[in-house]
Amino acid sequence: MATPPPPHPGPYGSWSAPQPAYGPPACRLCGAWPAVEATVRGHQGMVVLMRFLSLRGPFCRDCGLATHRRMSSDTLWQGWWGPLSLFITPVTVLVNLGPRAAFRRLGPPTGGFRPALDPGRPLRRRPAALLLLAPVLLVLLGIPALIAIGLLSGDEKPLTLSPGQCVLNAGTLKDQQLVVTDCGSPRAEYRVDALLEGERPCLPGAYLAAPEYGPGGYGLSCLTPLRQD
Numbered sequence: 001m002a003t004p005p006p007p008h009p010g011p012y013g014s015w016s017a018p019q020p021a022y023g024p025p026a027c028r029l030c031g032a033w034p035a036v037e038a039t040v041r042g043h044q045g046m047v048v049l050m051r052f053l054s055l056r057g058p059f060c061r062d063c064g065l066a067t068h069r070r071m072s073s074d075t076l077w078q079g080w081w082g083p084l085s086l087f088i089t090p091v092t093v094l095v096n097l098g099p100r101a102a103f104r105r106l107g108p109p110t111g112g113f114r115p116a117l118d119p120g121r122p123l124r125r126r127p128a129a130l131l132l133l134a135p136v137l138l139v140l141l142g143i144p145a146l147i148a149i150g151l152l153s154g155d156e157k158p159l160t161l162s163p164g165q166c167v168l169n170a171g172t173l174k175d176q177q178l179v180v181t182d183c184g185s186p187r188a189e190y191r192v193d194a195l196l197e198g199e200r201p202c203l204p205g206a207y208l209a210a211p212e213y214g215p216g217g218y219g220l221s222c223l224t225p226l227r228q229d
């Protein structure tokens with residue numbers, strides 16, 4: 001008797017179907033073909049931290065479209081919350097149009113060991129599509145707000161991070177307030193890793209701290225979570 005396939009991994013699962021030894025690639029999520037090699041991307045921005053997400057194929061048509069729509073719409077909800085993220089979010093959504101076109105060129109999936117994911121509604125018919133207007137709103141509402149904050153807050157010196165330090169977030173996820181703490185403390189949440197040189201990315205799962213936390217108020221640093229949650 002054949003062993004049953006493992007539980008469905010969903011668009012963000014790390015599990016991947018075994019690839020055939022010969023011939024064309026099979027979908028990593030359902031094992032069907034035709035499938036195409038492609039990477040679908042996502043972005044989570046927060047006021048200070050941000051995270052880059054990606055899921056590599058191969059994907060069949062339906063699993064690919066499902067993954068594209070889910071990651072793009074999640075990006076539209078979660079992507080905007082930071083000064084750099086404001087630019088990265090629309091770029092991520094645009095870059096995902098490449099894999100989307102590749103998935104749409106494929107025929108219907110056949111021969112999988114489980115049904116392909118349901119692609120669901122197209123991105124433009126999901127509520128998240130309205131969030132493409134977020135930058136426009138932000139400019140309209142944000143500039144007066146920034147001026148008001150600037151007038152009220154004076155010149156408070158921001159925290160500067162250096163590698164090897166540990167920090168905790170004394171604020172909320174959306175409104176962060178990083179505080180340097182002892183690395184042995186049970187309250188320590190992130191370790192500050194080597195500052196980025198050029199384009200070297202942070203380790204998977206790590207956050208990128210905004211430039212104002214870098215030495216001298218510029219430069220980027222990675223915040224690696226000390227615990228898996």
Ligand SMILES: [Zn+2]
Pocket residue numbers: 027028029030031032059060061062063064109112116117
């Ligand atoms: Zn599939």
